[in-house]
Amino acid sequence: MTYLHSIGEYFIMIKDAFVKPTKGKVLRDLIFKEVDDLIIGSLGIVAFISFFVGGVVAIQTALNLNNPLLPKSLIGFAARQSVILEFAPTFISVIMAGKVGSFITSSIGTMRVTEQIDALEVMGINSINYLVFPKIVAMMIYPFVIGIAMFLGIIGAYTAAVYGGFAPSEAFLSGMQEDFKPFQVFYAFFKTYLFAFLLATIPAYHGYFMKGGALEVGKASTSSFVWTAVAIIIVNFIVTQLLLS
Amino acid sequence: MIEVKEIRKGFGDVEVLKGFSTTFQKGQTNLIIGQSGSGKTVFLKTMLGLHKPDSGQIIYDGTPYSNLDEEDQRDLREQIGMVFQGSALFDSMTVEENIAFPLKMFTKMKKSERIERANVVIDRVNLENANHKLPSEISGGMQKRVAIARAIVNNPKYLFCDEPNSGLDPNTATIIDNLIREITIEYDITTIINTHDMNSVMEIGDHIVYLQKGHLAWEGDKTQIFKTDNEDVTNFVYSSNLFKMVREAQLSKNSI
Numbered sequence A: 001m002t003y004l005h006s007i008g009e010y011f012i013m014i015k016d017a018f019v020k021p022t023k024g025k026v027l028r029d030l031i032f033k034e035v036d037d038l039i040i041g042s043l044g045i046v047a048f049i050s051f052f053v054g055g056v057v058a059i060q061t062a063l064n065l066n067n068p069l070l071p072k073s074l075i076g077f078a079a080r081q082s083v084i085l086e087f088a089p090t091f092i093s094v095i096m097a098g099k100v101g102s103f104i105t106s107s108i109g110t111m112r113v114t115e116q117i118d119a120l121e122v123m124g125i126n127s128i129n130y131l132v133f134p135k136i137v138a139m140m141i142y143p144f145v146i147g148i149a150m151f152l153g154i155i156g157a158y159t160a161a162v163y164g165g166f167a168p169s170e171a172f173l174s175g176m177q178e179d180f181k182p183f184q185v186f187y188a189f190f191k192t193y194l195f196a197f198l199l200a201t202i203p204a205y206h207g208y209f210m211k212g213g214a215l216e217v218g219k220a221s222t223s224s225f226v227w228t229a230v231a232i233i234i235v236n237f238i239v240t241q242l243l244l245s
Numbered sequence B: 001m002i003e004v005k006e007i008r009k010g011f012g013d014v015e016v017l018k019g020f021s022t023t024f025q026k027g028q029t030n031l032i033i034g035q036s037g038s039g040k041t042v043f044l045k046t047m048l049g050l051h052k053p054d055s056g057q058i059i060y061d062g063t064p065y066s067n068l069d070e071e072d073q074r075d076l077r078e079q080i081g082m083v084f085q086g087s088a089l090f091d092s093m094t095v096e097e098n099i100a101f102p103l104k105m106f107t108k109m110k111k112s113e114r115i116e117r118a119n120v121v122i123d124r125v126n127l128e129n130a131n132h133k134l135p136s137e138i139s140g141g142m143q144k145r146v147a148i149a150r151a152i153v154n155n156p157k158y159l160f161c162d163e164p165n166s167g168l169d170p171n172t173a174t175i176i177d178n179l180i181r182e183i184t185i186e187y188d189i190t191t192i193i194n195t196h197d198m199n200s201v202m203e204i205g206d207h208i209v210y211l212q213k214g215h216l217a218w219e220g221d222k223t224q225i226f227k228t229d230n231e232d233v234t235n236f237v238y239s240s241n242l243f244k245m246v247r248e249a250q251l252s253k254n255s256i
């Protein structure tokens, strides 16, 4: 019952984020600020993780290729598939649920407990639009981050495979181009857009509707991470079922 | 003018406002007093529409708030200034940006005009050398003054203050009280102030509402409050030692 209530509240919040917008110029400034906080601020960690996870994928694949009949190009193929299909979009998004998500929940939650949201409302400002809409818009650039993650993931795999002596460069590159299906890239970016929306809205919901004081802000951040991660995994499952099988 | 009609508000099964009516006239300072936990903040927030009343009505210059659709409610709120008990400053903005914020949202002023107007009110609340600081970098009393400046910057028609001078030294508190009263009279606005400061009551108590456990237990002005035979009000008024001493001195003088 309370879950149903929360889900209803969540969708009403999303609707409210799009009505009675704040003045254009103010909104534009807010969006730039969110791009800075949510997108630019995440590039470093995303780059770091992608590169090394890509490397590990290559090494693992190489170590499991015991059969000498299997071509070394398989390493490039496997790295491309796993990085583009899952590691970049899903794995990175779950990590972002921790980074971006807890940032959103705690910043909105702090505004709730210190009555800053009430202050916005009293002035006649649609606080949901003011706080949530710029985050949704900023997160629409998020697939760009995932694009970088894919690129660096494959670079990482190449580096580990070639410089680690697991496969010659030509074999890796030919494997990487083998049986390339553009639809899979579409699939990866399609789900990334959905994740971006979840990453902006679920943590915002947890911050906006939280009750209590500073202690509860911490708890809200934790549960926001859990629910965002769960939602990402479920949506990933559904989208994969629908588009790839 | 704000009329309150049989207002009731509870949370869960605890009723905080237990059904009372009163009228707050414009051009005078209206005070809501009462002990901690008596429901002053809840009353203020209910009048503002931040809490939805369970029953009863709040009437802004003839228009019941509950009759307004969401859009009209927002239009009305643009004419409201509110000083929160905890200041509620936007902590990502500097003092000057906080104060200019309502102007940025609701006027067509250019940036330079906004800054100019902000500095007029900054002067009025005696806030020096803080324009470019963040709320976390100034003292609690200064935060209060920023909150007051932000509330009055856009010339509101209705001004609500939740304990505007708690946490201020007596001198600044008096300055703030008088400032609020001056603005109220000058712009003929409806001002409602929550307080438990007896100095404020003596200074600016044009109309005083005494809340007790969610009931309106007494109302009157600052001369009447010292003569009332309502025991709870008298206990509240004379709870401070200073007032007690003054009263005893007076009583003994009378008995001579």
Ligand SMILES: Nc1ncnc2c1ncn2[C@@H]1O[C@H](COP(=O)(O)OP(=O)(O)OP(=O)(O)O)[C@@H](O)[C@H]1O
Binding pocket: B011, B016, B034, B035, B036, B037, B038, B039, B040, B041, B042, B043, B085, B196
């Ligand atoms: N959001 C809320 N949910 C549940 N109960 C609340 C809520 N807000 C206030 N109350 C309860 O309402 C009662 C009145 O609180 P209120 O904050 O109005 O007191 P107050 O008169 O402003 O006190 P103070 O002088 O300390 O500020 C308290 O018992 C409080 O616990």
Ligand SMILES: [Mg+2]
Binding pocket: B040, B041, B042, B085, B162, B194
């Ligand atoms: Mg209070």
